Amino acid sequence: MTENRKDAESVDLAALRARLAEARGPEYWRSLEELADSEEFQAFLRAEFPHPAPDLTDAVSRRHFLKLMGASLALAGVTACTRQPTEHIVPYVRAPEEIIPGKPLFFATAMPMAGAAIGVLVESHMGRPTKVEGNPDHPASLGATDIFAQASVLTLYDPDRSQVVTHLGSVSTWDEFLQALGTALEGQRVVKGAGLRLLTETVTSPTLARQIEAVLDLFPEAKWHQYEPIHRDHAKAGARLAFGEVVETQYRFDRADVILSLDGDFLTRFPGSVAYARQFTSRRRTGSPPEGMNRLYVVESVPTLTGSMADHRLALRASQIEAVARAVARELGLLDEEIAEFLIPHKAWIEALARDLKRHRGASLIVAGDEQPPVVHALAHAMNHALGNVGKTVIYTEPIEARPVEHLESLKELVADMDAGRVDALLILGGNPVYTAPADLDFARHLAKVEFRAHLGLYSDETAELCHWHIPETHYLESWSDVRAHDGTASIIQPLIAPLYGGKSAHELLSALLGKPGQSSYAIVRETWRAEYERGRWPQYKNFEHFWQMALHRGAIEGTAFAPKSVSLKMPRGGWASPNAPGTPSDERQAGRQRTLEINFRPDPTIWDGRFANNGWLQELPKPLTKLTWDNAALVSPALAERFGLRNGDLVRLEYRDRLVRAPIWVLPGHPDDSVTVHLGYGRRRAGRLGTGIGFNAYVLRPSDACWFATGVTLSKTGDRYELVSTQHHHSMEGRHLVRVGTVEEYRKNPGFVKEMGEDPAPDMTLYPGYAYEGYAWGMVIDLNACIGCNACVIACQAENNIPVVGKKEVGVGREMHWIRVDRYYRGGLDDPETYHQPVPCMHCENAPCEVVCPVGATVHDKEGLNVMVYNRCVGTRYCSNNCPYKVRRFNFKLYADWTTESFKAQRNPDVTVRSRGVMEKCTYCLQRINTVRIEAEKQNRPIRDGEILTACQQVCPTEAIVFGNINDPDSRVARLKAEKLNYGILTELNTRPRTTYLAKLRNPNPEIEHE
Amino acid sequence: MAQIFHRSFNVIAKLSIVGAVVVLAILTTVLAAIDRSSYVTRVNVPREQPVPFSHRHHVGQLGIDCRYCHTTAEESRFAGLPPVETCMTCHSQIHKDAAMLEPVRESWRTGKPLQWVRVHDLPEFVYFDHSIHVNKGVGCVTCHGQVDEMPLMWAVNTLRMEWCLQCHRQPERYLRPREEVFNLHWKPTGDQLALGRKLIKEYHIPKERLTDCSVCHR
Secondary structure, X not given: OHHHHHHHHOOOHXXXXXHHHHOOOOOEEOOHHHHHOOHHHHHHHHOOOOOOOOOOOOOOOHHHXXXXXXXXXXXXXXXXXXXXXXXXXXXXOOXXXXXXXXXXXXXXXXXXXXXXXXXXXXXXXXXXXXXXXXXXXXXXXOXXXXXXXXXXXXXXXXXXXXXXXXXXXXXXXXXXXXXXHHHHHHHHHHOOOOOEEEEEOOOOOHHHHHHHHHHHHHOOOOEEEEOOOOOOHHHHHHHHHHHOOOOEEEEOHHHOOEEEEEOOOOOOOXXXXXXXXXXXXXXXXXXOOOOOOOEEEEEEOOOOHHHHOOOEEEEOOHHHHHHHHHHHHHHOOOOOOOOOHHHHHHHHHHHHHHHHHHHOOOOEEEEEOOOOOHHHHHHHHHHHHHXXXXXXXXXXXXXXXXXXXOHHHHHHHHHHHHHOOOOOEEEEEOOOHHHHOOHHHOHHHHHOOOOEEEEXXXXXXXXXXXXXXXXXXXXXXXOOEEEEOOOOOEEEEOOOOXXXXXXXXXXXXXXXXXXXXXXXXXXXXXXXXXXXXHOOOOOOOOOHHHHHHHHHHHOOOOOOOOOOOOOOOOOOOOOOOOOOOOOOHHXXXXXXXXXXXXXXXXEEOOOEOOOOOOOHHHHHOOOOOOOEEOOOOEEEOHHHHHHHOOOOOEEEEEEEOOEEEEEEEEEOOOOOOOEEEEEEOOOEOOOOOOOEOOOOOHHHHOOOOOOOEEEEEEEEEEEEEOOOEEOOOOOOOOOOOOOOEEEHHHHHHOOOHXXXXXXXXXXXXXXXXXXXXXXXXXXXXXXXXXXXXXOHHHHHHHHHOOOOOOOHHHHHOOOOOOOOEEEEEEEOOOOOOEEEEEEEOOOOOOOOHHHHHOXXXXXXXXXXXXXXXXXXXXXXXXXXXXXXXXXXXXXOOOOOOOOOOHHHHHHOOOOOOOOOOOOEEOOOOOHHHHHHHHHHHHHOOOOOOOOOOOOHHHXXXXXXXXXXXXXXXXXOHXXXXXXXXXXXXXXXXXXXXXXXXXXXXXXXXXXXOOOO | OOOOOOOHHHHHHHHHHHHHHHHHHHHHHXXXXXXXXXXXXXXXXXXXXXXXXXXXXXXXXXOOOHHHHOOOOOOOOOOOOOOHXXXXXXXXXXOOOOHHHHHHHHHHHHOOOOOEEOOOOOOOOOOOOHHHHHHOOOOHHHHHOOHHHOOOOOEOOOOOHHHHHHHHHOHHHOXXXXXXXXXXXXXXXXXXXXXXXXXXXXXXXXXXXXXXXHHHOO
């Protein structure tokens, strides 16, 4: 992409900084390139799709072209004469009672993710799971889900999942494996399992824990290790520091007036984030007057979505955040020590924050992120105690993990044992430690010393490659299991489909270990819960079957949430000392003199620790904030980029303790200076067809003694370039002020300020005759106060509407197909801008500019105000897309939909057409859902009730930011929101009269803090 | 300079203009005729099935209700095809050795389903829903014809959009009382148009929006 390169070259950061400093009034910008406004950037925008269809390379003469056109025209009619191919109907031999062909069924189950569950309802079309929805009865879901749950259904059908048991790389069988396992175990029986090791990921499943305990009973000398690369060791160690025991910390954001986050991305990264996001935004919704809005302070080392929601944000290096925690603790009277030198410029900020916290005793909340060292967690606990928040906004419970060990210690112990030759048989149940273990442990080398190595996993990955045996694992939609949510609530995981590739579950494997091969997961899980039931915990059910049915039906087992636990804080006088580990402030100060950098390791926002590397939806999903797709990058601040002379896409060498990676640079406004952030999960060698070989492997640099951040990284330019693909410039609405933002104070003074920001032409200012919408009139409101930019809507829409994945190259030329996009806007300086998110689906304009230019009437209005797209009429002129001011139309330049991979066919939503090449498409307001509900309502001769139709984006939204309904009904939620003073439409000056409107965002800054 | 063309070419030139129009017209007519012929539309062409199931026998002579086999016509978009189990409810007792029924028995024994040929086949971008039509008073016979007289199943209508629109534009011409939907021999006693208009009101049929694209295409 030469254009991109040029426009990146022309970004002069110093000049931009100067311009922003001079700017008066709010100035919003989408990216550095836009801000620079170079000629190349303009050219990039002028093309409606940034890069038009490739020029015909073969030299077709005009005459030849006309001949072809003539022939095509003449023959066009003939195509209509083909007969429809014969189709078959294949009815059941014995029909299952509950299936009505043509109607989906929903089953409650739960998706385990890094140990914690999110409860889901899975839509099944005649036995094929097609779509995941949240379970309103589950405490971690409340009806919504996140991107991982949405995309998990694609992983189920992934044709690259491992499909067969392998032994030394060649095809084998489960029975042969059992035999080999039996032989290995025979030797272990004699030595009480002294050479037997189990390695799992985080285990919260009561059944799995029960089985492992049974294995350990049978082999008393055997050991169970747990390792998850995105572990929560620091939270555990912090709790141990503060209370002398490991506890689970739960938050009640809905009860907090003032929240301080110390590098804690609680809106997207915590177990229970989906529920936390709902709680948090329940206090951001405006209503009029805007009372009781919470205030969020964020101190963070990497720009996150939580940081983008902050009223006050302080970007510091990860190692500096402990000093902030200490300074706040000092203000709260917990510590008696000097404020760190580098914090002196922020002293007023910290004091104002502390006063704010003190003013809201019992209704404030301090949250520490998993990346922060244990001391910060302990300080957060101490401050919450001091502020009287415990039992109100903070609740402590027993840990949800069956055995809450520190994962890194656990892994180190295993590696040491392997090194010493004490391990004869290692069973790896899930996870991919060869790829994810810290580089300095050299897991792969030590693994080779183990005589019997078996790996159970979804993919034949890096770990499978180095194990003697690999057994395909069942997906969570394929097998019975159970799991706990962040609050302890247990759910039964029930399968929606028989294992597609003959996988086995961890339960079945452990059962074989226990001498009961062939026992089904179903029987194993029921055994656990039968025992629980027989302890008399659920007297309300008449027998176990009744209890079991209700547990499956609700998706969450009643009364299994952990009760709050009282803990006593054990703070030594003078607080906890900082252990002298890398990354502590003293070390950092030294580092500061040497001008070496700090590096942050973070899970990738979309592919997590690498487990979703082969999931096309998640790969193509623009990562929040950077909007990068299909790659990871080294994120740096604009100031650092200026100093090193770096621009987006420059390949740099990152060196740390003699280990080295080459990574492309991405300049991220708001990133703290002198540090660089890398996302884990890329650079896979054996991920599958999509995930293998893209991005760089950041695990290579990750040390075991500093998992999250480390000081002493050197960065040097290589002079090479790498093509990164970001969607931020695509579908640009060219700098018109589309996000409207004010403060609570402004709103109180002048509630109409939002309307004054734009102009709405009179409805009769059009040449076309008006149209009265009499029946239903569908409309949507998106509340920018609630939108956290998590992208769940984008994936939900993709799953619901059969939207294809196009690949990096096509995204690079602006052809991504997402029907809803989340635009990111910045306001303010380069170093610490405010960040805003704006989801943009089709506006369903009443005066739709796309409709009047279609030569074939393929996009027209219906009587309820929907701007409908008729695929079978579309001839692909793309005039509509050219004329759409919102840039929400997507064109199938190629045959993007996968018509050949059998397994993906089963995933498709049968209620939505799979589009072919040459057809325009766009958001339909989930027409299939409207029609389904309408048909049911009409059959019952009643009007459609408000809230009965949920669009896919609305249903998935963790914060209920999207509301859809009938705007002709004044009592509907959507109509009431549209009547709010904050309601505005975008580009209404064009008299498009969009049906999708927005509620302007209000910020709630602390008046004591001067904000420039 | 000598004339290149002979005088007679004037006539030929004029004729060729007329001729081109005539040829195009004939071509169009022929193509249209082919397109509407039963060769393409398969209207009135009996379709071969794995088992020569006769609606004439089962519906016409035995009087079995449509819903005995097409169980979901009232509640789902798909009317439903009976599982082999339904066939076997009778055929495990009656004609239980008939050679004609061997595929049915084989399916029952082996669990391998029968593959029926779809007679009424809509394009994939059309989303037809049986339940709403049945519930709003569109009779089975209106679209499927007198199936009680068909020894093998055939389509009596093209199921093309122009055909659908006849009713979506003027439903009053085709509607019948809900309780007569499954009656293959119902005839309006009075004026169909008057009855249709009454039913439109009674069944709350939003006639004006039935021609919206979004009703059938999504």
